[in-house]
Amino acid sequence: MTRAFDKGLHEISDGVWAYLQPDGSWGWSNAGLVAGERTSLLVDTLFDKRLTREMLDAMSPVTVARPIRALVNTHGNGDHCYGNELVPEDAEIYASVEATHEIGELTPAEFHRLMHTGLGPDGDWFKQLAFGAFRFDDIRLRLPTTTFSGRLSLRVDDRAVELVEVGPAHSGGDVIVRLPDDGIVFTGDILFIDGTPLMWIGPMRNMLAACDAIIGCGAETLVPGHGPLTGDAGVETVKRYFQYVSDEARKRFAAGMGSVDAAFDIDLGEFAGWKDAERVVVNVDALYREWDTSLPPLDPVEMFRQMGRYRRSRRTGSNG
Secondary structure, eight states, rough: OOOOSSSSSEEEEETEEEEETTTTTTTTTOOOEEESSSSSSEEOOOOHHHHHHHHHHHHHHHHSSSSSSEEOOSSSGGGGTGGGGSSSTTTTEEHHHHHHHHHSSSHHHHHHHHHHHHHOOHHHHHHHHHTTOOTTTOOOOOOOSSEEEEEEEEEETEEEEEEOOSEEEESSSOEEEEEOOOOOHHHEEEEEBBBBBOOSSHHHHHHHHHHHHHHTTTOOOEEEEESSOOOOHHHHHHHHHHHHHHHHHHHHHHHTHHHHHHHHHOOGGGGGTSSSSGGGHHHHHHHHHHHHHTTOOOOHHHHHHHHOOOOOOOOOOOOO
């Protein structure tokens, strides 16, 4: 069951806050703050400096007395790390080894250029809809300073924090942040709630295993990468979406249909009303590459074009 979804800082346990950004669509990610007796740990920054500064200002009543001394980037997508430069210079930044590689691969400047290339009418329309609210040309990329693989245990003064690598799944190096004494998990983008989940990398078995790992934490409150707070029922819904898309895509793969045509052909059924349904293009492409490792990934420009075309086709009722 999902819960209320209001913008801003929400205390979800004594000394633990979620920072939520409706409507949870492209780029509108969540973050978190974990405060100990003297210091704080931040879970993720936001997509640009304006949004990150607004979040840090909202957290300042806590962090003036308990300054941020640690930051965890749950993965390498820009909407969870492009605001890193605004965190205090003496803060340690933690991420998995693979996430750190990904952060360095697509810099804000490169993303800005990608979003301003000639994507054509479908891509340009999608670009404005998905990323028009964000600014990438004034960001100085700040990389993690401490990397790990597997698990890493931290303490925020008196509070235990466990970092658990569950990727590759959504991205190459996904990490969940577990607070075992508080019954809270920050899931990163393993979970999109009330919106279409996204698997850039896969494989599917890892995505489903990551969902199971979250359920296995026994947490009462889950802070997804996008969308409202949830519990285990929200994880089960995400799993159901991925299993359904996988089953439907497999039929079309066996019939020799290409990945883009398959994505357009799948009837999303109970999931058709979710935001950002065009992500099925990415999800099916990842599945096809899992089943046939000789297939190259869609070029990023072409991927955005096809997602834009998908959104337009659903809006107009056409398929072109």
